Every structure is written in C-alpha cells, then in structure tokens.
Amino acid sequence: MKIEEIPVIKALGIKLLGAHQRVYEATGGRLGHRLLVVPCLLLRTVGAKTGMQRSSCLTYARDGSALLVVASNGGDRKAPGWYHNLRADPAAEIQIGTHRQQVTARFALPGDADYDRLWSIVNKNNSNRYNGYQKLTDRPIPVVVLSPV
Numbered sequence: 001m002k003i004e005e006i007p008v009i010k011a012l013g014i015k016l017l018g019a020h021q022r023v024y025e026a027t028g029g030r031l032g033h034r035l036l037v038v039p040c041l042l043l044r045t046v047g048a049k050t051g052m053q054r055s056s057c058l059t060y061a062r063d064g065s066a067l068l069v070v071a072s073n074g075g076d077r078k079a080p081g082w083y084h085n086l087r088a089d090p091a092a093e094i095q096i097g098t099h100r101q102q103v104t105a106r107f108a109l110p111g112d113a114d115y116d117r118l119w120s121i122v123n124k125n126n127s128n129r130y131n132g133y134q135k136l137t138d139r140p141i142p143v144v145v146l147s148p149v
Helices: 007-026 081-088 115-125 129-135
Strands: 038-046 053-059 061-063 066-070 091-096 099-108 143-148
Touching (some): 007 053, 038 066, 038 081, 053 081, 061 115, 066 115, 081 099
Antiparallel strands (some): 038 053, 038 091, 061 066, 091 099, 099 143
C-alpha cells in the first residue's frame, strides 16, 4: 500500500502543507520557498465561483522562463480548486520567495505535443511522486505552464 492510499497519512500531509503555506504567507516569502528540498511557489487565483482571491502553495519546476505546476491533488479523482480557477481565468499571480510576478496559464494534457516532456520535468523534480499520483486516479493529471506576462 502506498502512503497516498492511507487516509490518515494523506490527511496529515494536507495539514502540514497548510501549515507550510501559512508560514510562507505570514513571512512575506522570507520562509517557505522550499518544502524540504522541493521549491514551492504561492499561486494566487480568483475563485471561479466566488470571485475572491485564493492562494495555493505548490511545488514547481522550471522550463526556460516558464514555471510548471501539476494539478495532481495528490491523485484525487477531482482536480484541485486552483486548476478550475485558472481554467475560468488563466491570469494569475505567483510568488517565489519574496518576488511576485503576473503569469498566464496554459494547460498540457496527455496527448498534447509537449506533455510527455513537461511531465518528465515535473515528475523528476518531485522525486517521481506524480507517477504515483497518476496511478491513483483515472483522471488525466494536467501540467500547468505559467508564463510571465
């Protein structure tokens, strides 16, 4: 059995990620850029239903000037809320450390020309966890490309 399949451990991981995000935000980015060794950013979107600003702490990888995030939601059958927000409005703000930047999102799914290359980058960056998450769901997990405006 994989750790992601054990509900108690998954719930604990979600709580730890939430605490990490609160530290990142409370310190203005002076703390929180890295979760252990994996780099993290804050993604700020506008809620598709509420119109309110939402913030998510996500691991990322680089592809040239673009940043790559993955809508894995830990292998859940539903995509994360931030993904739905970006589908409704691809304009967003990211914060890496103390630096904020406006970005536009585009979405890569299996079958797209560059999906396999992008998946390889993000999966390697996150110690092959995304391959494990994909095995937990029938939903194709998108890679989201965040390009500077």
